[in-house]
Amino acid sequence: MVVLWLKFAHLLAVMMAVGGALAQFILIIKSRQSGGDAAANEKMALAIFRTLAFPGLMLAFLLGLGLALKLEAFSGNPWLHIKMTAVLIWLILAHVELSGLKKMVSQRAASNSNAVGKIKSRHLMIGKINIILILAIVYLVVFRLDKF
Numbered sequence: 001m002v003v004l005w006l007k008f009a010h011l012l013a014v015m016m017a018v019g020g021a022l023a024q025f026i027l028i029i030k031s032r033q034s035g036g037d038a039a040a041n042e043k044m045a046l047a048i049f050r051t052l053a054f055p056g057l058m059l060a061f062l063l064g065l066g067l068a069l070k071l072e073a074f075s076g077n078p079w080l081h082i083k084m085t086a087v088l089i090w091l092i093l094a095h096v097e098l099s100g101l102k103k104m105v106s107q108r109a110a111s112n113s114n115a116v117g118k119i120k121s122r123h124l125m126i127g128k129i130n131i132i133l134i135l136a137i138v139y140l141v142v143f144r145l146d147k148f
């Protein structure tokens with residue numbers, strides 16, 4: 001019964017992380033296109049990422065790790081090692097994204113549009129890498145690749 005609750009909580013946390021990451025990514029893209037709403041979009045992206053995506057990702061990682069340990073799934077499942085490595089990379093990049101969003105909002109408040117543009121470009125590049133990682137993780141979960 002504990003395993004079922006862990007799986008359920010893990011799935012909810014994954015949905016929080018992916019939904020929040022995609023929402024903030026879309027808001028940052030929109031902030032590039034709209035001049036007047038850019039500051040509001042950036043602040044909303046930071047709020048979504050800070051309260052939804054990053055905590056969801058941390059929780060998903062910890063619950064997934066706990067679930068794997070509880071089920072003793074690390075032995076004989078090389079796909080799980082690759083998946084956990086991809087999630088750990090995503091977690092590191094998410095921390096970089098959160099830092100970038102904070103800098104972006106503070107530079108916007110200081111009216112430093114040059115710095116905002118550079119931070120935004122780097123942020124979007126990292127966001128694209130994260131989307132590729134998310135797709136790779138989903139692929140690994142679906143197909144499990146037990147045989148290499």
